[in-house]
Amino acid sequence: MNMIRVVCFAFLLVSNFSFSLEIDKNSFNDLAGSAPYFDVKISPNGEKIAVGVLINGKRGFVTLDANTLKKIGGLAPSQRTEVAEFNWATNERLIISLGTKYAWKEELTYYGELMAIDFDGTNQDYIFGYRPGPLQLGSNIKKRQASNSWGSLIDNYPENKRTVLVRTEKMSESNGRFAKAELVDIYSGKRRVVFSSPVRGAEFYLDQQGNIRLAVGVNAKFEQVAFYRNNSEEKWIQLDQNITDSNFIPLTFDSKGTSLYFLGYNGNDKLGYHKINLATGKVKEIYTDKDVDITRAILSSDGRTTIALQIDPDYPNFLIVNSKHPESKTLKHLLKTFAGYEIEFLSRSENAEKLIFKATSATDPGSFYMFNSSSKKIVKLFDILPEVKNTDLADVSAFSFSSSDGTLLHGYLTDPQAENKSPLPMVTLVHGGPHGVRDYWTFNREAQMIARLGYRVLQINYRGSSGYGYEFTKSGYREWGNKIQQDIIEATEWAIENKIADSNKICVMGGSFGAYSAVQSATIKPDLFRCVVAVAGVYDLQMMYQEGDIPDVYYGKEYLKIAIGDNAAELKKYSPVNQLNKLKAPVFLIHGEKDERAPIQQANALKKALNKHNKAHIWYVEDKEGHGFFSDLNRQKYFFEVAQFLQKNL
Structure with a gap:
C-alpha cells in the first residue's frame, strides 16, 4: 500500500x-499527469514511426505506418519491466533500453539493459544486461549470457545494419569506472570491444563517418578532461586542459574529421561556440554572445552536424551556423511557422524527406509533429499533455x-x-x-x-x-x-x-x-x-x-x-x-x-x-x-x- x-x-x-x-x-x-507519448522516432526509410506511449501507466511503444498513422506493431510493458528509451537500428528492428519498476519505488530504475525487437513486437532478443533475460516482456524473448555491466547506446551505426555501438561499464568497479565502447550484434548479442576509455566516467563522441574520435570524462579533482584519436591512430591524445577544464561540451566533427566543434569558455566569460583543429590544437571562436551563455546547440537529427545555436537572454533566440545543411532550411521554416516556440529535432529518414520534431513554449506544453521537406506539409502527431x-x-x-x-x-x-x-x-x-x-x-x-x-x-x-x-x-x-x-x-x-x-x-x-x-x-x-x-x-x-x-x-x-x-x-x-x-x-x-x-x-x-x-x-x-x-x-x-x-x- x-x-x-x-x-x-x-x-x-x-x-x-x-x-x-x-x-x-x-x-x-x-x-499533474505524465505525458502519454514520451518520444517519437521515424525509421530510416521513413515508412514507420515508433512512438513511446504509456500503456496502463507503464512505458511501452507502438509502431505506426508513417503514411496512414495506423498501428502496425509495438511492445507492451510487463508488470515490472518497461521501455526507458528506444531507437531504430534498421528499418525492421529497434533497440530498447529497459527500465525496472519496483513495488517499493515509483521512479523507474535503469540498469543498462538492452533488448532488440522487430517493429511488430516479434523476435525479441535480450542483447545486453546483468540478467540472462528481463522479466517477461513477450512470449518469445531469447535470453543471453549475463554481463555484469551497464550498457547504453552510443550510435545505431547506420553504416552497419547488424551491429550497434554500446557504451559499457563494469558494475563491480568502484565509482568512476573506465567505460568501453563495444559493438553488439542486434540478433546474436555477440560483443566486441572497440575501444577502452582513457579517463573515468567517459562519454564517447563520433565523427560524421561513425568513428569514435573523442572521450570526455571527469577526474577525481572534479576537472573535465578530454582525449581524442587521429583517424589513423589507435592511441588517445589529451586535449589542452585549459580548453576542456570548464564546461567543455563537445558537439560534432567537421566532414573531414580534422576539427571538432564545441561549446566552451576558451578564455572568455560566456560559453561560446568554437572550433578546434585536433592536430594543431588551435581554437577558432565562431560565436560568443556578450550577455549570456549559449543554451544549446541544435544538431541535425542524426546528431552529426551542428546547424544552429540557441541563446536565452530572456526569450529563446536562434542563430543558424550551418546554412548549407538541408535541415537548416527546415529549421528556419519551422521557427517562422511556430513563432515564439522552441524546436527540437528528434529523428529523420535517411533521405531527409521526413522529419520528426517537437515544438514547445512557456504557454504550451508542446506537441510532436512530422514534417515533409518535399511538400512542406506539417502533420501534428500527438500533444505532449493533451488534457492541458x-x-x-x-x-x-x-x-x-x-x-x-x-x-x-x-x-x-x-x-x-x-x-x-x-x-x-x-x-x-x-x-x-x-x-x-x-x-x-x-x-x-x-x-x-x-x-x-x-x-x-x-x-x-x-x-x-x-x-x-x-x-x-x-x-x-x-x-x-x-x-x-x-x-x-x-x-x-x-x-x-x-x-x-x-x-x-x-x-x-x-x-x-x-x-x-x-x-x-x-x-x-x-x-x-x-x-x-x-x-x-x-x-x-x-x-x-x-x-x-x-x-x-x-x-x-x-x-x-x-x-x-x-x-x-x-x-x-x-x-x-x-x-x-x-x-x-x-x-x-x-x-x-x-x-x-x-x-x-x-x-x-x-x-x-x-x-x-x-x-x-x-x-x-x-x-x-x-x-x-x-x-x-x-x-x-x-x-x-x-x-x-x-x-x-x-
Missing part, C-alpha cells in the same frame, strides 16, 4: 487548517533588475491576470541546482498550478545559476546561504516595489536547492514571507558530506568543497536547521522516503529542529517517491495539498 503521512503538529491549532475556500481535488490533474488547454495557462514574461550590489539579475513572471496592474498574492518559486541550472521561458507545471489559484509566480535566476557566464556561476560558490538568498529576497522586494506583489501575501517555494532556499530565505527575512513550501530539500549542509549520492561519486566531495566549502562554522551558519529561531512562517515540509540525492535524513533533521523551536509546520512524506514526484497520482495529491496550504496562508 502506498502510504502518505501528513501530520499537523501542535503550535498551530487544527482548526487553522480548516480551509475557508475549497479546492476541487481534480483541479490540477491535467497539469493552452487557453487555461497564464502568461509568462521576462524581467530584469539590478541588485543592491549592482549585479544584474534576470527572471520570469507567471501572471494569471496580466491585464491587472494591481498587486496580487505571489509565490517566489526558486529553482534547484543551484549551479548548472537556471529558469527559462518554458512551460513549468508548478508555476502554472500556482497561477491557476490566482497568484502571480516569480522565478529569479540568482547568482550561481548557469547561463550568464562563468563569473556569475562562480559568484554563487560558497554563497548558498548568503548572497544567493539575498538575490531571492531582493527579487521579491522588487516585485513589491513595482506593485506586482501584495507585500502581505507572499510565500516562498522550491524543490531540492529551491527547498533549502525557501527555508533559509524565510529565516533571513522572516517578515517577508507568509509561508514556506519545501520539497525534497537539503537543510543541513554538513550532512551533505556523509549522506546522499553526491559523496558516493568519486569526485563528489571535491565538488562539495567547491560549491559549499568545508569550513564547519560556515556550513553551520548557512544551514537552515540552525537558524529556525528566527523563522515566523509556517512550513510545508515535503519529502520522498526513497530520495537518494537529498535523503530523508535531511527532512528529519529539519522536522526535529522545527519541533525544538515550536515552529508551525506540516510533515508530508511519500513512502515510494524519490527526488521529486514520479507517480501521476502522487503528483496530483502534491499539487492539491500545496494549493490548500497556499490558499490558507495567502
